[in-house]
Amino acid sequence: MLPDLLQPGLSVVFCGTAAGTRSAREGAYYAHPGNLFWPTLFAIGLTPRLIAPAEYPLVTGFGIGMTDLAKFHYGNDDELPGDAFDVAALRARIERVAPRVLAFTSKHGGRTALGKQAGYGLQAITWGDTRLFVLPSPSGQARRSWNEQTWHDLARLVRDQSPGTER
Known part of the structure; x- marks a missing residue:
């Protein structure tokens, strides 16, 4: 539904489960006004200013990429067909x-890709040289599980993993 923003050299790639209905309609990641994704990226210091959803292609300039587990379906997770998620791809x-770092923007996405043992935070496994991280969903529908601290933990990991920083 939405084009990937993937290229070598990215610090972090955010992976959603699937584009929501509003995002698919507007052609922009995390486009629903109730979604905390863009304000949180700014609040945790991964972007130098608040990015509007329609400006999402700019994030590669900040070392950020975007993708989804479901590239051919959109909607709420519970509306998607069972074969919507292509983990191998x-x-x-x-x-x-x-x-x-690959950061899943929901526990559901993380568990779909990594297995039921995946909890919030840095995972013990990697995909090649890429570290894996699971975040609480920024969706307004998932406000019960919201925890901005986990997003701050990700930002610290991303900064620590960036070239030219102490490890």
């Missing part, structure tokens, strides 16, 4: 461009 895309 996602892993192949990620291993090809090798970002430092």
